[in-house]
Amino acid sequence: MTINYQVVMDILTSQLGSQCVTNDPVRRFAWSTDASYFRIVPEIVVHADTLEQVKITLNIANANNVPVTFRAAGTSLSGQAIGEGILLILGHDGFRTIDISEDKSAITLGAAVIGSDANAALKPFNKKIGPDPATLASAQIGGMVANNASGMCCGTAQNSYQTIKSAKLMLVDGTELDTGCPHSRAAFSQSHAALLAALTDLAQLTQNNPTLAARIRKKFAIKNTTGYSINALVDFTDPFDIINHLIVGSEGTLAFVNEITYHTVEEAQFKASAMAVFFSMEDAASAIPLIKG
Template sequence: MPLLEPDPRSLRPRGRREPSPDRVPDRLAGGTPEPLRSELIALLGADKVCWKVSDLVRYASDASPYRFVPQAVVVAEDIDDVSAVLSYAHGRGREVVFRAAGTSLNGQAQGEDILVDVRRHWAGIEVLDDGLRARVLPGTTVVRANAALARHGRVLGPDPASAIACTVGGVVANNASGMTAGTTRNSYRTVSSLTFVLPSGTVVDTGDPAADEDLAHAEPRLCEGLLALKAEIEADAELTARIRAKYAIKNTNGYRLDAFLDGATPVEILRGLMVGSEGTFGFISEVVFDTLPLDRLVSTALLFFPSLPAAAAAVPLFNEAGAIAVELMDGNTLRASVSVKGVPAD
């Protein structure tokens, strides 16, 4: 079989060179344009605003195949910085995207306006109640959080494959789960409380007993709208049943509409809606998780079935038996793995 490599000669430029399709737009060649640059520096300080074209290019890519060059990059140090940026953007009709580890494959950590880096100053975990709960900052990796919890025999529910690099803020914002979380151990089911900043700059701590009173005072229209949507959904029995059925399985997308059914107050509804909202509702600055027991002894089995339908039919039985994760590999996948060094031919 011939090697699937390009002919080196075909990579050489021929004739007139055309501009690279992914070059920085001319309007950003000098870095962040005015007056955006000056206004952000006046708002936050020069040390928190990355405006050079090299900075913009550095933040233009993440783990996805997409590339979007931001107009400015802000390195937020605390919740006051985030609130100030959101309030500024809200008043000027600008867009804000938050970026932590940037491990998602779908481009959520990219934007073409103001990009806020919330990885550098946002790491830390506080173990609560002897490990039963954990207060985690959004720039903390899942591995770091689990390492702190391991001594207490506890672990976070979400278990994404990129746990060594992905951060808790992105995990909650994407409702990440991983192989072992399913629909019962994911972020939505294991988040106890959230602290977040709304687009207006309002800060909400859902664990504060006075949170609903404070939110009603700061955002009365938002509270009225959330309760109106809740009433509309609950008045429609067919819609309610459809929502419940939708989120009983894992392969769903869109906002967590079941938050309107699970939450009794505007703050409780918002707590659910923030999970999986991908930053479109606000910035999550702190998460308190209800942790789960750490299974120190585990076993794994490799089982063979005569057909894919037979294997799929066995999955509910595995779940009933207490299996944490079940992965299906078809014959083509297994045959391809034989070429890997160390894998037995049978």
């Protein structure tokens, strides 16, 4: 099927306005790279500041069979933030909610919140978010969740998968789901009963296969950010818990991430670092258990 991108461009412009949509060759080329060494030039670039703009874009893309790639800060090294068709970029002003729970045990963040800004809001309470990628000062929450960005400190204990509490999502059909809201879950159970049943069956099938379940647990006991978080199928039985955790690392292929609520983690008030020099790799490796202890 041949896609007439000028027609798609005209429809998007009529519904979103010319300020949000462009197919200018220079701007398309400018957004054709991320922090990786890949280049894929999109046909249309859309900047979305509201969930309604995302929904309109997805509806038009669905109607015209156009692929959509979501982009947050574009700091990933593997090319996830570039794609053909429509490149939908988090806008300059929207998706920037920061809301800390009364007991400081959780923080709700819009998809465009920069990781270091979330930590700055939590710093007075000696708290932080779990993920700590090297690009924390520029990476946005939506991308961090979508890529399960972790970093050197959080490892597999405090990454997005381990610390996510709930998520506000938009599926490709425009359905909105808040996994932390009982009313939203109830409505979703009515509208997407077949999906929830399929997830429940898949989890049960996986858990009933000891060899497969053990292999998955072993693979995800170490740092593993490649592919879907299928460990959700062995870690949970509730389909909403499975959705909550499958979304981590899904790179925008399962849903648009609108908002994330994290469990906060303790931030050490005082820190120190040192440079240690070893004579061999063996000496360096043998020191790790001592340092970790």
